[in-house]
Amino acid sequence: xxxxxxxxxxxxxxxxxxxxxxxxxxxxxxxxxxxxxxxxxxxxxxxxxxxxxxxxxxxxxxxxxxxxxxxxxxxxxxxxxxxxxxxxxxxxxxxxxxxxxxxxxxxxxxxxxxxxxxxxxxxxxxxxxxxxxxxxxxxxxxxxxxxxxxxxxxxxxxxxxxxxxxxxxxxxxxxxxxxxxxxxxxxxxxxxxxxxxxxxxxxxxxxxxxxxxxxxxxxxxxxxxxxxxxxxxxxxxxxxxxxxxxxxxxxxxxxxxxxxxxxxxxxxxxxxxxxxxxxxxxxxxxxxxxxxxxxxxxxxxxxxxxxx
Numbered sequence: 645x646x647x648x649x650x651x652x653x654x655x656x657x658x659x660x661x662x663x664x665x666x667x668x669x670x671x672x673x674x675x676x677x678x679x680x681x682x683x684x685x686x687x688x689x690x691x692x693x694x695x696x697x698x699x700x701x702x703x704x705x706x707x708x709x710x711x712x713x714x715x716x717x718x719x720x721x722x723x724x725x726x727x728x729x730x731x732x733x734x735x736x737x738x739x740x741x742x743x744x745x746x747x748x749x750x751x752x753x754x755x756x757x758x759x760x761x762x763x764x765x766x767x768x769x770x771x772x773x774x775x776x777x778x779x780x781x782x783x784x785x786x787x788x789x790x791x792x793x794x795x796x797x798x799x800x801x802x803x804x805x806x807x808x809x810x811x812x813x814x815x816x817x818x819x820x821x822x823x824x825x826x827x828x829x830x831x832x833x834x835x836x837x838x839x840x841x842x843x844x845x846x847x848x849x850x851x852x853x854x855x856x857x858x859x860x861x862x863x864x865x866x867x868x869x870x871x872x873x874x875x876x877x878x879x880x881x882x883x884x885x886x887x888x889x890x891x892x893x894x895x896x897x898x899x900x901x902x903x904x905x906x907x908x909x910x911x912x913x914x915x916x917x918x919x920x921x922x923x924x925x926x927x928x929x930x931x932x933x934x935x936x937x938x939x940x941x942x943x944x945x946x947x948x949x950x951x952x
Contacts, residue, residue, distance in 0.1 A: 712769065752764050753802040791844045865950065895920055900916070
């Protein structure tokens with residue numbers, strides 16, 4: 645069952661763009677059977693899933709979290725080192741994995757691993773507060789306010805299902821607003837100054853983008869065999885991921901989990917057996933590669949591939 649689910653995910657990914665910000669329309673089913681400069685270094689682009697951001701306060705507008713998420717996605721995308729996977733490519737309903745305003749990242753990471761995703765990122769707006777700066781008098785009072793927020797980022801590695809980053813950050817923005825009579829200041833600012841709130845939340849998350857990039861850079865890259873058809877083997881990563889025509893890919897079986905026979909606790913994973921190598925000969929879809937056998941045999945769907 646796991647292999648069937650993994651295969652359907654991998655095939656779906658190759659038919660659609662994995663980048664949220666791809667420019668221009670790419671032809672469907674495009675095949676490149678000539679050399680193409682897919683990367684300038686030996687570093688392949690890792691796939692990241694940036695989940696819909698959450699609010700600790702369910703009464704707060706979701707727009708604030710959405711604006712912050714888009715800002716983080718743009719910042720990560722601008723590095724040119726990663727591929728942002730669409731949340732719509734995830735085969736399950738992500739809302740079913742939320743409890744107490746927190747994702748079950750361990751479960752999501754297990755499924756995302758079959759999509760070739762290296763890391764899954766969760767962002768949450770923890771708190772937004774308003775404080776008055778100065779105390780003018782009168783019925784119509786133009787006062788200066790400071791909006792402060794605390795946000796959190798959690799990052800999970802799909803390869804080992806472990807949390808690799810968990811950070812909180814705070815930020816403050818100042819502005820002026822008109823307060824009438826004794827109306828509640830917090831409500832006036834949060835309702836009448838949505839741009840100010842968006843700015844402060846975005847500012848807080850922006851502080852963590854460099855940390856996210858550094859952590860994901862350290863994670864190992866891997867892809868999967870999506871389909872074996874005759875002499876051709878289709879890989880779920882291609883030009884967008886940095887796969888180059890002529891690359892050799894090492895193929896290994898799925899790693900196996902080892903449990904303590906007495907306690908039943910997971911001890912660790914045993915690396916899968918190496919099956920051989922593949923040579924990339926062309927591209928297909930939006931981010932897929934076609935390869936032929938260079939050495940070895942018995943390749944099958946969902947085998948792991950790494951740059952040799």
